[in-house]
Amino acid sequence: MCQSNVYLIQNGKEKLLLEEVILIEFQGKKILLKSIFGEEEIIEAKIKTIDLFRHRIILEKETHSQRN
Amino acid sequence: MCQSNVYLIQNGKEKLLLEEVILIEFQGKKILLKSIFGEEEIIEAKIKTIDLFRHRIILEKETHSQRN
Numbered sequence: 001m002c003q004s005n006v007y008l009i010q011n012g013k014e015k016l017l018l019e020e021v022i023l024i025e026f027q028g029k030k031i032l033l034k035s036i037f038g039e040e041e042i043i044e045a046k047i048k049t050i051d052l053f054r055h056r057i058i059l060e061k062e063t064h065s066q067r068n
Numbered sequence: 069m070c071q072s073n074v075y076l077i078q079n080g081k082e083k084l085l086l087e088e089v090i091l092i093e094f095q096g097k098k099i100l101l102k103s104i105f106g107e108e109e110i111i112e113a114k115i116k117t118i119d120l121f122r123h124r125i126i127l128e129k130e131t132h133s134q135r136n
Binding site: 002003004021022023024025026046047048049050051052053055057 | 070071072089090094114115117118119120121123125
């Protein structure tokens, strides 16, 4: 298995969002994270980098430039 | 290391895009894939699923519903 830690970039800082993530699914604009411990997290963000060498997945909040 | 195979869903079928991918970076709408063999692939697609248990990353082509 190859679980990775998922980090979120917020205000220019990296914050650990969920450890030991094994599955990530995209549901529209939302991302569902599942850890090997059965923890789940749903977040509205975009993926920036998936680094399987260092077991790091970096998310960032989408900047809302569109106004409908 | 935890390299995964990257598949692209096209016309409802899964096609192997790049094997042993170790790094994925998002560059706007494009995705840069790098394999442990130094191969690179740039594709305009979205990530559907990252399955680190089965070492599979599934991409799908974006459907262009927006017309500007």
